[in-house]
Amino acid sequence: MSDQSKVERFEDIAVPHLGAAYNLARWLVHNEHDAEDLVQESFLRAFKSFSGYYGGNLRAWLLTIVRNTCYTWLRQNKALRLADSIDDKLDEVGLDFTDPEVLFEQSMDSQMVRQALQELPVEFREVVVLREMEGFSYKEIANVVDLPLGTVMSRLARGRKRLHELLVRRMGKEAGIELSANA
Amino acid sequence: MSCQQTHELIHGYLDGELDLVKSIEIEKHIAGCPACTRSYEGMKGLQSALSDSALRFEPPASLERRLRTALRHESKSEASPMMFRWRWILAASSLVVAVLLIVAVAGIFSRPASEDLLAQEVVSSHVRSLMADHLTDVPSSDRHTVKPWFDGKLDFSPTVKDLSQQGFSLNGGRLDYIGNRPVAALVYQRRQHSINLFVWPSSEAISQKASERQGYNMIRWSNGGMTYWAVSDLNLAELQQFVQLLQEPNQSQLR
Numbered sequence: 191m192s193d194q195s196k197v198e199r200f201e202d203i204a205v206p207h208l209g210a211a212y213n214l215a216r217w218l219v220h221n222e223h224d225a226e227d228l229v230q231e232s233f234l235r236a237f238k239s240f241s242g243y244y245g246g247n248l249r250a251w252l253l254t255i256v257r258n259t260c261y262t263w264l265r266q267n268k269a270l271r272l273a274d275s276i277d278d279k280l281d282e283v284g285l286d287f288t289d290p291e292v293l294f295e296q297s298m299d300s301q302m303v304r305q306a307l308q309e310l311p312v313e314f315r316e317v318v319v320l321r322e323m324e325g326f327s328y329k330e331i332a333n334v335v336d337l338p339l340g341t342v343m344s345r346l347a348r349g350r351k352r353l354h355e356l357l358v359r360r361m362g363k364e365a366g367i368e369l370s371a372n373a
Numbered sequence: 374m375s376c377q378q379t380h381e382l383i384h385g386y387l388d389g390e391l392d393l394v395k396s397i398e399i400e401k402h403i404a405g406c407p408a409c410t411r412s413y414e415g416m417k418g419l420q421s422a423l424s425d426s427a428l429r430f431e432p433p434a435s436l437e438r439r440l441r442t443a444l445r446h447e448s449k450s451e452a453s454p455m456m457f458r459w460r461w462i463l464a465a466s467s468l469v470v471a472v473l474l475i476v477a478v479a480g481i482f483s484r485p486a487s488e489d490l491l492a493q494e495v496v497s498s499h500v501r502s503l504m505a506d507h508l509t510d511v512p513s514s515d516r517h518t519v520k521p522w523f524d525g526k527l528d529f530s531p532t533v534k535d536l537s538q539q540g541f542s543l544n545g546g547r548l549d550y551i552g553n554r555p556v557a558a559l560v561y562q563r564r565q566h567s568i569n570l571f572v573w574p575s576s577e578a579i580s581q582k583a584s585e586r587q588g589y590n591m592i593r594w595s596n597g598g599m600t601y602w603a604v605s606d607l608n609l610a611e612l613q614q615f616v617q618l619l620q621e622p623n624q625s626q627l628r
Contacts, residue, residue, distance in 0.1 A: 201441060208440070212432035226436050233440055234447050235511075235518075241525035251521075258518045300427040307428070321388065322423035323598045328390050338515060341507055347384045 200237050207249050208233075210324050211256045217319045218312060219269075220239040228263055232256040250330045257316065257334055264312070272311060306356040314349030321346055376404040378408050387416055390543065428553060462550060469553055491602075492593075493553045496586045498558070499604040500570045508560050508567060509545030519546040523557055531557040531599070533570040536618050540567070553604075561615070568605040568615060575600040581616070592616045 211232065215225040232255045263269035307315060315337060320326040326334070328342045337345065385391045403409050427513040439613045473616040474491070476625045479601050502508050516533035523531060526548055536545060543553050549558040550572065556573040581594035601619070605612055 197444050197448045201444065205437060205440070208432055208437055212436065212490075213430045216430035221429075222433075226432070226439075229432070229436065230440050231442055234443060235522070236446060237444055239522050239526070241523045253520075254517060257430075258513065258515045262513060262515070262518075266466070300422075300425045303422050303425065304428055307423070308509055318423065322420060328388065343385050343388075343390070346388070349383070350416060350419060354415070367458075 196240070197237075197323055200240050204233060204236065204252060207252050210249065210297060211252055211321060214253055214316070214319055215256055215260050215270065217307070217315060218257070219241055219263060219309065224263065228259050229256060230348060232259045248335065250326070250333045251322070253324075254334045254336075270312065272313060300358065301359055306353055306360060309356055310349060310353055317342060317345045317352065318349045374398045375403075376406060379403070379406070382409060382415060383409070383523060387413070387420065430552045460614065465550060466553055468522070490582060491588055495569075495571055495591060495593075495602045495604050496589050498549050498551055498571070499589060500587075502549070502558065502560075503567060504570060511546040514543050514545075515609075516543060517560065519543065522546055523548075523592050527557055529553055529557075529574045529599075531559065533559060536561065536615070538616075539618050541615050541618065563605070563607050563615070564607050566607040568607060568612070570619070571602040571604075572599055572608055574598055577603065583594060583610075583613065594620075596620060 210227070211229045212225060214230075215228045216222060219225050219228065232252070236252055236255050261270065307318065310318065313335075317331055320331050320334060328339050330338050331337075331342045331346075335345075336344070379399055381398060382391060382395060386396055392397065405412050456594060464555065472535065473487075499501070511519055513519050513522075514537065520530065520533040522547060528573045531546075533546070541563050543561040544567070546560050547558040547560065549556050551571055551573070554573055556571050559570040559572065561568040563569060575595060576598065577595070577600075579593065579595045579600065581592065582591045583590065585591070589604050589606055590609045591602060592612055593600070593602045594616065601616075603616055603619075606616075607615075
């Protein structure tokens with residue numbers, strides 16, 4: 191395969207996933223310039239090990255490289271803040287969405303959701319982004335974040351629960367401010 | 374289905390990851406349980422809030438242009454070092470052939486001699502990698518980055534183990550050339566000491582043997598159709614521990 195056609199083949203199949211790659215990187219490193227650099231670095235890395243044909247799940251493979259590249263960057267920049275403890279045992283997760291109606295009765299503006307998601311520890315944030323924004327299956331997520339399938343489900347469950355708590359807290363604060371303003 | 378069982382599976386249900394039988398059981402339970410209905414609706418609300426497209430970060434158009442330019446650049450610069458490498462490989466192999474011929478003519482062409490030659494090559498590669506400041510082609514502590522990097526560069530896929538828990542951190546991988554063939558070099562670190570682990574496929578089974586050369590400790594062995602050489606300035610006991618860890622089947626990596 192000539193160099194030219196290898197580049198074109200790679201572009202044909204990889205560029206459609208640029209949006210997903212950038213979105214993940216941006217959510218992981220919180221900064222647009224670094225996200226752009228890291229996505230470019232990841233795609234170049236993928237290209238180097240690309241031999242002209244990719245038989246597996248290309249999207250999951252690309253995002254695995256993006257995620258690993260971002261983690262390396264976070265570590266190098268001492269910006270990797272992991273959750274204090276992750277208990278991936280499902281039985282302790284429970285449903286227990288305290289006050290689910292809070293989420294119905296108030297319209298959630300995307301700014302608030304964005305801030306809450308940014309506060310979520312990275313191990314939860316990444317699975318939530320992959321599932322809810324990119325529509326990844328559990329199997330694809332398991333590939334990207336290198337976890338067993340069952341752990342993916344409990345990580346998502348915990349992530350959603352924590353996110354819910356963060357949102358309830360934010361809404362409570364906002365409501366509190368309104369009340370004191372009225373008083 | 375009980376509330377407890379529903380709790381365990383409801384996220385899988387929400388994500389459409391359950392089989393039909395389990396899905397129907399969950400639906401039945403939710404229909405008859407107000408508490409679970411409330412929680413389920415709460416989660417659906419959260420899910421729809423998260424699927425708001427305003428939350429997605431869209432890449433700037435310049436990123437795609439930048440990437441396409443970088444790929445073309447990469448493709449060109451990839452071609453020339455390869456040419457260089459091939460020339461180097463040709464030169465090296467003719468040198469090796471010449472040396473082998475001399476050795477054969479001298480009538481001492483025997484296994485210990487070729488093994489000796491190999492050991493010399495391994496040590497030289499190790500020293501060169503440290504001197505030329507070219508320890509890794511793919512610097513990464515993640516075996517899922519290092520292993521795929523070799524795809525397409527070698528006609529075999531080396532096993533890359535993560536031994537960071539045991540104090541041998543993975544620094545990355547490199548292509549090298551030993552015994553007349555391209556080989557994988559995996560680079561590990563123990564305190565200040567770099568360890569080069571050379572791997573290549575070989576049909577002959579060799580027993581494990583430790584030796585010392587130019588002040589470097591080395592251990593060679595074969596396993597599963599692969600020949601391994603570990604070389605380092607690390608003391609022999611710790612290098613042996615490293616080799617032993619590599620040989621152990623690792624549960625977490627059998628997934």
